[in-house]
Amino acid sequence: MTATSETGVYPGAAGGCAVGVHPGAWPAKRRGGGLPAYLRGLEAEERVVTWYEAAGGALVARRWRSRHGEIDLVIRLHGCLVFVEVKRARSHGLAGARLQPRQMRRIMNAALDYLMREAGRLEVAMRFDVALVDANGDCQVLENAFGAEMMV
Numbered sequence: 001m002t003a004t005s006e007t008g009v010y011p012g013a014a015g016g017c018a019v020g021v022h023p024g025a026w027p028a029k030r031r032g033g034g035l036p037a038y039l040r041g042l043e044a045e046e047r048v049v050t051w052y053e054a055a056g057g058a059l060v061a062r063r064w065r066s067r068h069g070e071i072d073l074v075i076r077l078h079g080c081l082v083f084v085e086v087k088r089a090r091s092h093g094l095a096g097a098r099l100q101p102r103q104m105r106r107i108m109n110a111a112l113d114y115l116m117r118e119a120g121r122l123e124v125a126m127r128f129d130v131a132l133v134d135a136n137g138d139c140q141v142l143e144n145a146f147g148a149e150m151m152v
Contacts, residue, residue: 040088041086041088043137044086044088044131044133044137045062045063045072045073045086047133047137047139048072048073048084048086048131048133048139048141049062049073049075051131051139051141052073052075052077052082052084052141055077056077056078057075057076057077057078057082058075058076058077059073059074059075060074060075060076060081061073061074061114061118062074064110064114065110066109066110066113066114066117067113068106068109068110068112068113069103069106069107069109069110070110071083071084071085071107071110071111071114072084072085072086073086073131074114079125080125080126080127081115081119081124081125081126081127082126082127082128082129083107083108083111083114083126083127083128083129084128084129084130084131084141085099085103085104085107085128085129085130085131085145086131086133087099087130087131087132087133088132088133088134089132089134089135090134090135091134091135092132092134092138092140095132095133095134096130096132096142099130099145104128104146107128108128108146108147111126111128127143127144127147128144128145128146128147129141129142129143129144129145130142130145130146
């Protein structure tokens with residue numbers, strides 16, 4: 001299957017993923033890992049979105065950025081905003097090991113920015129999930145994976 005982008009069709013999309021970008025459009029900081037790695041990351045995010053949609057969720061934002069960092073996915077699920085960090089590796093264990101406390105703090109600070117800019121308030125039901133995607137594309141979601149104990 002091919003992936004479409006703003007500039008046309010890119011035939012290198014892995015695993016039948018329906019998302020993709022033209023090689024010149026992907027972030028400069030990711031260029032060292034190559035386009036295939038970037039596309040695998042997009043595919044992992046798409047699989048996680050599908051998982052949440054099957055659970056009744058709706059995608060609100062993808063790769064939302066603030067000065068504190070990036071939130072991979074923001075999902076609205078049963079009246080709750082879910083900030084999702086997606087990690088992909090050969091196994092779920094390896095994917096989970098890639099999330100460090102410093103990154104969790106950045107995600108939480110970015111989520112506070114998101115709430116102030118997009119929701120206009122901080123009093124919102126929310127949680128932080130980590131979605132682990134293995135080499136086969138299987139998705140395991142750790143709900144409420146981290147929270148207030150990480151705030152500094």
